[in-house]
Amino acid sequence: MMGTTLFIDPGRCIGCQACVAACRECDSHRGKSMIHLDYIDAGRTAAAMPTVCMHCEDPVAPCAEVCPADAILVTADGVVQEAAKERCIGCGNCVDACPFGVPKLDVAEMLQYKCNLCYDRTSVGLAPMCATVCPTSAIFYGSIEELEADRPGAQAIDVFRFGSAEVRTGCAVVAPDSFTGPAPGGM
Amino acid sequence: MSDISYPVVAPGVGDFRGAGGAEPAAQWKATAAGERLVPTHCSFCGVQCGMYLRVMDGRVIGVEPRNHDINKLRLCPKGVVAYQQVHHPDRLLSPLMRDTRDGPLHLVSWEAALERIVSEIRRIQSTYGRDAFGVLGGASMTTEKTYLMGKFARVALRTRHIDYNGRLCMVSAAAANKKAFGIDRAGNPWADLLETEMIIVAGTNIAECFPVAMQYFWGARDRGAKLVVVDPRETAMARTADEHVALRPGTDAAFYNGMLHVIARDGLTDERFIAEHTVGWEAVRDTVAAYTPERVGEICGLDPRQIERVAHLWGRARRCWAAHGRGLEQHLQGVENVLSCINVTLATGQIGRPGAGYGTLTGQGNGQGGREHGQKSDMLPGGRDLSNPEHRAYVAGVWGVEEADLPPKGTSMHEMVRQMADGEIRGLLGMCNNPFVSLPNQAVVRAGYDALEFHVQSDFFLSETAARADVVLPSTVWAEDEGLTTNGEGRVVKHNKAVEPPGEARTDWEILCELARRLGSGDKFPFTRPVEILDELRVASKGGLADYYGITYEKVEATGGVFWPCPTLDHPGTPRPFEGGRFYHPDGKARFVAVEWRPPAEPPDEAFPLRLTTGRTVAHFLSGNQTRRLPGLVEQTPRPWVEVHPSLGFADGDPVRVVTRRGAVTYPALVTEAIRPDTVFVPYHWAGAIAANVLTIDALDPISKMPEFKVCACRVERGQAVDPVPEPPMPPGEHPYRPETTPLGDPRSPTSPQGRGTAES
Numbered sequence: 001m002m003g004t005t006l007f008i009d010p011g012r013c014i015g016c017q018a019c020v021a022a023c024r025e026c027d028s029h030r031g032k033s034m035i036h037l038d039y040i041d042a043g044r045t046a047a048a049m050p051t052v053c054m055h056c057e058d059p060v061a062p063c064a065e066v067c068p069a070d071a072i073l074v075t076a077d078g079v080v081q082e083a084a085k086e087r088c089i090g091c092g093n094c095v096d097a098c099p100f101g102v103p104k105l106d107v108a109e110m111l112q113y114k115c116n117l118c119y120d121r122t123s124v125g126l127a128p129m130c131a132t133v134c135p136t137s138a139i140f141y142g143s144i145e146e147l148e149a150d151r152p153g154a155q156a157i158d159v160f161r162f163g164s165a166e167v168r169t170g171c172a173v174v175a176p177d178s179f180t181g182p183a184p185g186g187m
Numbered sequence: 188m189s190d191i192s193y194p195v196v197a198p199g200v201g202d203f204r205g206a207g208g209a210e211p212a213a214q215w216k217a218t219a220a221g222e223r224l225v226p227t228h229c230s231f232c233g234v235q236c237g238m239y240l241r242v243m244d245g246r247v248i249g250v251e252p253r254n255h256d257i258n259k260l261r262l263c264p265k266g267v268v269a270y271q272q273v274h275h276p277d278r279l280l281s282p283l284m285r286d287t288r289d290g291p292l293h294l295v296s297w298e299a300a301l302e303r304i305v306s307e308i309r310r311i312q313s314t315y316g317r318d319a320f321g322v323l324g325g326a327s328m329t330t331e332k333t334y335l336m337g338k339f340a341r342v343a344l345r346t347r348h349i350d351y352n353g354r355l356c357m358v359s360a361a362a363a364n365k366k367a368f369g370i371d372r373a374g375n376p377w378a379d380l381l382e383t384e385m386i387i388v389a390g391t392n393i394a395e396c397f398p399v400a401m402q403y404f405w406g407a408r409d410r411g412a413k414l415v416v417v418d419p420r421e422t423a424m425a426r427t428a429d430e431h432v433a434l435r436p437g438t439d440a441a442f443y444n445g446m447l448h449v450i451a452r453d454g455l456t457d458e459r460f461i462a463e464h465t466v467g468w469e470a471v472r473d474t475v476a477a478y479t480p481e482r483v484g485e486i487c488g489l490d491p492r493q494i495e496r497v498a499h500l501w502g503r504a505r506r507c508w509a510a511h512g513r514g515l516e517q518h519l520q521g522v523e524n525v526l527s528c529i530n531v532t533l534a535t536g537q538i539g540r541p542g543a544g545y546g547t548l549t550g551q552g553n554g555q556g557g558r559e560h561g562q563k564s565d566m567l568p569g570g571r572d573l574s575n576p577e578h579r580a581y582v583a584g585v586w587g588v589e590e591a592d593l594p595p596k597g598t599s600m601h602e603m604v605r606q607m608a609d610g611e612i613r614g615l616l617g618m619c620n621n622p623f624v625s626l627p628n629q630a631v632v633r634a635g636y637d638a639l640e641f642h643v644q645s646d647f648f649l650s651e652t653a654a655r656a657d658v659v660l661p662s663t664v665w666a667e668d669e670g671l672t673t674n675g676e677g678r679v680v681k682h683n684k685a686v687e688p689p690g691e692a693r694t695d696w697e698i699l700c701e702l703a704r705r706l707g708s709g710d711k712f713p714f715t716r717p718v719e720i721l722d723e724l725r726v727a728s729k730g731g732l733a734d735y736y737g738i739t740y741e742k743v744e745a746t747g748g749v750f751w752p753c754p755t756l757d758h759p760g761t762p763r764p765f766e767g768g769r770f771y772h773p774d775g776k777a778r779f780v781a782v783e784w785r786p787p788a789e790p791p792d793e794a795f796p797l798r799l800t801t802g803r804t805v806a807h808f809l810s811g812n813q814t815r816r817l818p819g820l821v822e823q824t825p826r827p828w829v830e831v832h833p834s835l836g837f838a839d840g841d842p843v844r845v846v847t848r849r850g851a852v853t854y855p856a857l858v859t860e861a862i863r864p865d866t867v868f869v870p871y872h873w874a875g876a877i878a879a880n881v882l883t884i885d886a887l888d889p890i891s892k893m894p895e896f897k898v899c900a901c902r903v904e905r906g907q908a909v910d911p912v913p914e915p916p917m918p919p920g921e922h923p924y925r926p927e928t929t930p931l932g933d934p935r936s937p938t939s940p941q942g943r944g945t946a947e948s
Contacts, residue, residue: 013423014398014805016398016423017806017823018261018262020819020823021820022267024819025249035945039938039939039941042944043839043859044859045426046423046861048423048944133263135262136405137405
């Protein structure tokens with residue numbers, strides 16, 4: 001069951017990178033964006049899609065599962081946290097394990113960085129910065145009911161298939177209602 | 188303005204996945220404590236998104252989204268980093284001066300700078316006449332400042348030569364609106380879009396130029412509206428539109444005539460609206476009769492069936508909306524293009540109701556307010572006409588001068604540049620503009636400025652134009668002053684002061700008042716605070732078309748914006764000026780104006796077979812002086828490129844030399860199917876040898892005098908090497924701020940018109 005979470009809707013994305021700019025404003029990683037913004041159909045269209053941490057939950061997030069230093073903790077409410085700086089050994093296992101290619105490794109600092117779902121904001125009832133500023137609500141923070149009220153016919157997908165493996169995620173991707181999941185997760 | 192605590196904001200109030208209540212992680216530091224949030228609006232485009240500036244210890248340290256009625260928390264990438272202008276290391280902190288026209292700039296005191304300016308104004312005006320000193324303003328200033336620009340020129344200098352950079356931005360729409368509606372204003376607030384059934388977006392790349400306005404358009408589509416985008420490029424908005432009308436640049440009027448041809452032919456006009464609320468339909472009906480879909484398809488390079496489909500979508504919808512931008516306006520027949528679009532709107536009665544709307548999207552933050560109160564060559568405050576004796580007498584009365592002492596109307600911005608080259612204008616005061624980048628045909632612009640005997644320019648970064656001036660005055664960014672702006676809807680909002688100006692920087696209104704005092708007109712410029720300027724402006728606009736009399740700071744702050752006209756203090760403002768089919772000509776009716784399509788000033792030929800069009804990219808703003816120094820934006824889009832169709836035979840990143848009759852620049856190619864094969868695109872935010880205005884034509888619309896930026900003839904050829912990006916100008920001995928993450932001179936094209944994907948950075 002999805003509660004209040006992030007919904008990514010590539011059909012609405014205009015590729016403006018407001019999310020990237022907003023992510024750089026985070027006081028815990030000022031100047032660095034944790035969002036991957038890809039122009040996914042370059043040369044043919046202006047299509048774009050942001051990738052944020054999907055906060056996987058099945059069985060636990062792959063990044064946390066493979067962390068040899070137990071640096072990646074999951075909060076009781078399901079947020080998969082950035083590797084704790086005092087524990088992270090910069091091995092990059094999480095980078096390799098993430099099915100969505102989300103964590104970044106700062107090789108100079110030998111530390112992992114990734115989205116914490118703006119815990120400073122969400123824990124006090126604010127939406128994450130990326131979803132707050134997104135001009136088109138291609139990144140939407142709210143409940144599935146709020147999403148459906150806003151855009152009839154949308155469907156949220158929170159199961160992704162990678163080969164024979166399925167991953168259930170805490171964040172969801174919006175697809176047309178004609179689509180039947182799980183979503184193809186890539187290679 | 189008041190100090191307030193962090194706002195409680197939607198959407199999505201509550202905890203992640205609904206579990207709720209967990210403590211923040213160890214080591215987590217939220218730094219909200221000790222901050223002050225100053226409510227204001229963005230410094231950039233005509234959407235005028237609300238935002239809070241985070242202020243601590245007298246410094247702006249960041250931005251916090253603001254749930255203002257316009258933007259509902261949202262910001263674009265420029266809005267997010269707008270605050271980084273405030274304490275930027277490249278800020279001008281003291282006046283600069285050069286002793287001879289070609290000598291080097293050096294630091295100088297305000298006293299010496301002001302003395303030089305005043306003595307040069309006196310010398311030039313007494314030697315060559317009052318009109319030999321010109322003034323050029325801009326529409327990114329507050330309304331108070333733009334009002335003062337006009338008053339300064341006409342009262343302190345008594346020169347006829349004042350104009351502003353809205354000449355490049357808004358004037359074609361303004362002139363067409365005035366002709367059709369009798370008033371220069373958008374028809375509806377954007378919230379009305381949510382009730383529309385059919386939208387035409389005519390020549391505006393909203394996703395990149397006005398990203399935050401997208402929510403209204405996507406919101407309309409969520410509710411079932413059809414979307415038609417008219418643009419030679421498949422923009423991010425056009426990508427999923429119901430119809431993308433990829434017409435040839437310079438053929439817009441033919442397209443709207445063709446649409447109206449089908450609408451009239453198939454009986455889809457609103458005869459009752461035409462009869463009750465308009466004048467001149469017969470002439471338009473007879474004109475469009477010749478614009479058959481087949482002929483229009485031929486002119487525009489379109490499938491005639493698409494013209495039929497779009498006309499039927501419009502003609503059969505109950506509520507339609509037309510939004511246009513520079514793509515329709517920056518043409519030799521820009522005014523007529525807009526009128527051809529308005530004709531469609533009027534013939535179907537699609538204006539002045541919720542969901543039935545019309546409006547241009549203003550490019551600059553105060554594009555609307557900046558053109559209403561007298562810095563335009565032919566206008567006085569309140570949208571009054573400088574050639575109308577009654578209007579002159581009223582404003583002269585407010586200013587305490589003789590009507591006969593007000594100069595007559597002057598010339599347009601680009602005409603003034605030519606007059607500089609001709610020696611007709613010998614001295615110039617420039618504020619809030621950067622014509623070396625923003626005007627077409629750079630060689631002509633440089634020749635004009637080079638010929639000046641004296642040039643003073645104010646800015647907060649040393650723009651390319653300021654770098655050529657004899658005196659450069661350090662001015663403030665928007666967060667260091669307060670005042671009103673009017674957004675694209677006609678909604679007046681207020682910018683608030685967050686911090687004191689750095690160094691010796693002064694606001695433009697303080698500079699104008701001080702110059703006026705030294706020129707002997709101090710009694711007419713006694714202002715010590717922006718509100719005093721507003722109070723005079725309110726009276727000066729009273730009874731005019733753009734009546735601001737009922738607009739006060741308190742009212743704007745209390746309401747989230749007041750739509751002009753607002754003639755009395757208890758008037759609620761006018762969100763829908765055309766409600767009930769009421770227009771502003773003396774008979775209350777709108778005017779149809781018949782338009783014949785004419786080819787652009789420079790149609791393609793054998794030597795120059797392609798059409799060059801120019802425009803914006805989302806990470807930069809206008810002449811780039813505000814954005815080319817901000818690291819995040821430079822990282823997103825470090826340089827200009829040329830967008831070409833694959834059929835032209837280039838690969839991504841190839842050096843491609845774009846050649847027009849005026850110059851040549853070698854850009855990296857961005858090869859994409861999302862542009863017409865006969866058209867190439869170059870973004871215009873960069874300066875010097877890589878500027879788009881090396882290429883563009885300085886042909887002007889005969890009515891609005893707006894340059895034809897959107898089409899000229901060009902050819903493309905394989906180049907040797909991509910032309911490098913010049914460093915932004917700095918005072919002698921200083922170097923621009925440039926973090927390691929954003930090296931200059933990256934020769935690659937972006938991944939997509941919106942910039943470089945972050946995976947590649």
